[in-house]
Amino acid sequence: MKEDKIKPYAVVTGASKGLGKCFALELAKRKINTILVALPDEGIGKVAEVCIEAGSESVCYETDLTRVDNIIALGKWINEKYPVNILINNAGTGGTAGFSESKIEYVNNLIQINITATTLLTHQLLPNLLQQDEAYILNVSSIASFSPMANKAVYAASKNFINIFTSGLREELKKTRVFVTAVYPGPMKTNKSITDRIKKQGLLGKIGLLTPEKVAEESIRGLFQKKHRIVIGVPNKISRMLLIHVPSWLRLPILSKAVKRENQLKVE
Numbered sequence: 001m002k003e004d005k006i007k008p009y010a011v012v013t014g015a016s017k018g019l020g021k022c023f024a025l026e027l028a029k030r031k032i033n034t035i036l037v038a039l040p041d042e043g044i045g046k047v048a049e050v051c052i053e054a055g056s057e058s059v060c061y062e063t064d065l066t067r068v069d070n071i072i073a074l075g076k077w078i079n080e081k082y083p084v085n086i087l088i089n090n091a092g093t094g095g096t097a098g099f100s101e102s103k104i105e106y107v108n109n110l111i112q113i114n115i116t117a118t119t120l121l122t123h124q125l126l127p128n129l130l131q132q133d134e135a136y137i138l139n140v141s142s143i144a145s146f147s148p149m150a151n152k153a154v155y156a157a158s159k160n161f162i163n164i165f166t167s168g169l170r171e172e173l174k175k176t177r178v179f180v181t182a183v184y185p186g187p188m189k190t191n192k193s194i195t196d197r198i199k200k201q202g203l204l205g206k207i208g209l210l211t212p213e214k215v216a217e218e219s220i221r222g223l224f225q226k227k228h229r230i231v232i233g234v235p236n237k238i239s240r241m242l243l244i245h246v247p248s249w250l251r252l253p254i255l256s257k258a259v260k261r262e263n264q265l266k267v268e
């Protein structure tokens with residue numbers, strides 16, 4: 001008799017709030033089982049409950065992704081228990097701060113979550129993804145990844161890493177059934193600190209502003225269409241073109257001035 005195969009799971013990092021929570025709910029709406037990852041005591045259990053109510057299975061794993069040993073333990077736990085056909089590397093952190101004024105802990109944290117956690121978790125889960133009939137990796141980048149800018153020097157660079165990593169891995173896996181995609185959100189009012197920063201940016205903050213619900217929905221659609229890059233909405237598509245094609249002598253001062261407004265208290 002043929003054994004029933006366990007329905008595979010989608011892993012979402014940073015799923016307790018913001019865009020990650022919207023990814024979890026969007027997957028649940030599509031009856032896709034989820035493994036939700038977030039920091040301890042941030043209410044990830046409540047998100048899982050909503051996913052279960054929507055008719056999918058959902059399990060939680062609380063950990064701090066800034067630690068490599070935690071990432072290895074998470075990968076091991078998942079690989080021993082669950083088949084995984086979707087990995088969404090969403091957990092990320094940003095902020096606006098002059099590099100010389102930033103604490104070393106802030107800079108290190110940003111690099112660990114945005115770069116190290118994304119890369120190492122993908123590395124740990126890839127053998128699992130390769131075993132599935134078809135599998136998808138979605139890396140959350142940012143429109144800010146397309147240009148360097150003052151006061152977000154490390155953030156923009158960290159997201160640019162995601163772009164290059166995504167494209168290289170996609171090419172490497174092109175003969176497999178694992179598809180790698182990056183999404184480049186523009187501004188989203190996901191929490192108070194980000195909302196305050198978006199307000200301070202003035203017009204620039206309003207260009208391409210979308211709800212995280214819309215970004216999650218469009219991203220999952222694009223992911224299943226096996227897109228390489230997902231840029232949502234015409235304003236963000238135009239921003240991307242401008243960030244790529246406007247010469248840097250003109251682009252960098254304009255962008256950096258707008259970003260500096262976010263940081264008025266600290267920089268001016």
Ligand SMILES: NC(=O)c1ccc[n+]([C@@H]2O[C@H](COP(=O)([O-])OP(=O)(O)OC[C@H]3O[C@@H](n4cnc5c(N)ncnc54)[C@H](OP(=O)(O)O)[C@@H]3O)[C@@H](O)[C@H]2O)c1
Pocket residue numbers: 013014015016017018019020037038039040042063064065066090091092093094113140141142143184185186187188189190191194
């Ligand atoms: N909001 C925007 O305007 C914007 C624009 C472009 C790109 N993005 C990108 O979109 C993604 C989601 O951003 P968001 O706005 O939704 O941010 P958010 O509301 O701050 O959510 C970030 C998520 O990452 C998790 N996280 C942070 N540090 C972690 C750690 N050390 N270990 C485990 N999880 C950790 C958080 O978990 P806890 O809840 O447990 O803390 C939270 O669920 C990020 O990659 C961000 O760079 C955001």
